[in-house]
Amino acid sequence: MRYRTIGTDPATRREVSVLSLGAMLFGTATDEATSYAILDRYVEAGGTFVDTSDNYAFWENGGQGGESEELLGRWRRSxxxxxxxxxxxxxxxxxxxPGTSFLDNPEGLSAKVIRESAERSRERLGVDRIDLLYAHLEDRTVPVRETVEGFAELVAEGTVGLLGASNHRAWRVERARAIAAAAGLPGYEVLQYHRSYLPPRVDVPSALDPDGDVGWVGPDLASYLRAEPQLTLVAYSPLLRGAYAKPERLGDAYALPGTPARLAALGAVAAETGATVNQVVLAWLLGGDVPAIPLVGFSSVAxxxxxxxxxDLELTAEQRARLDAAH
Structure with missing residues (x-):
């Protein structure tokens, strides 16, 4: 395993494995025995960075979520x-x-919610401090300053370490970070977004945003990350739920003119390296001009x-250039 440091403050920064394990379906679609087996193998291989959310996976049973955090807490103790x-x-x-969703009835990012939700997450995980806490989605009903100050209070109290944002527009991330910096408060240091080798169409509405332009690393966010190298990008859904191995699963969201050329380039590099297409995608993310920590969920140890x-797959400069140029 290889590792990198996330965060800049010596009091909160952590060294993490360059591959993050997504626990979204642990405790619901992925049963306890399988979840434990995956977690055990991940740790055995040197993995140290596990990701979840307080709402995982509410859609599996029509509830409010929390099952993933609860399972991780049981695994930790065991x-x-x-x-x-x-x-x-x-x-x-x-x-x-129960029976609602984050689209029409989310908890949001008020100071009250931040404190109460973080406390519930700590209890479910069984930890004194949450190592990294993200603002999962934008909340335009609450002033950004209130959200920034709500997170900062938890860091000051020692119940949260690093802060992050997921699925926010780049300008809102920068606004929150600027408010925090001006007030001498901790700000977002880790950004979690969808990023993969194939870019999605922006004209197709997503579950996160009907405009189709939030939740993934587009040109604006990529430029922002290049300009702010102290930020860490965590890339979720990098393998498109198995669609690289089975392109028929791609669907309309990836029906772009350049998709066939990029898939062909991906297949060629995989053949040259003796790796799978999934491994090439992950290696491309790890060593890109905007280096990312791939966040991958699994349903089996295999x-x-x-x-x-x-x-440990190293792409040559020529292979990476070919992958980048395909369109």
Whole structure:
């Protein structure tokens, strides 16, 4: 395994593995025994960065979520896990009532919600401090300053370490960071967005945003990350739920003119390296001009083992140039 440091403050920064394990479906679609087996194998391989959210996975049973955090808490206790594993969770997108969703009834990012939701997450995970806490979705009903100050209070109290944002427009991330900097408060240091080798169409509405322009690393966010290298990008859904191995699963969201050429380039590099297409995608993300920590969810240990094979896969400059130029 390889590692990198996230965060800049010596009091809160952490060294994490370059491959993050997504626990979204642990405790619901992925049963406890399988979840434990994946977690155990990940730690055995040197993995140290586990990701979840307080709303995972409400859509599986029509509830409000929390099952993933609860399972991780049980696993931690059963394995005697301490602070050697970095746990990241999110708040802001938990449905306020069963049978609703984050689209029409989210908890939001008020100071009250931030405090109460973070406390519930700590209890479910069984930790004194959440290593990394994200604002899961934008909340335009609450002043940005209130959100910034609400997160900062938890950091000051020692119940939260690093702060992050997920699925926010770049200008809103910068506004929040500027407010925090001006007030001498901790700000977002980790950004979690969808990023993969194939870019999605921006004219197709998504579950996160009907405008189709939030939640993924587009040109604006990529430019922002290049200009702010101290920020860490965590890339979720990098393998498009298995669609690289089975392109028929791509659907309309990736029906762009350049998609066939990029898939052909990906296949050629995989053949040259003896790697799988999934491993090439992960290696491309790890070493890109905007380096990312891929966040990958698995339903089996075999899938995890395939992804682990990407950690030491080095693409040549020529192979990377070919991948980047395909369109």
């Amino acid at each position: 394995r005697g896990i301490g602070d050697e594993i970095v746990f990241a969770t999110k708040l802001g997108a938990r449905p306020l009532a 899938q995890l083992d395939e992804a682990l094979g990407a950690v």
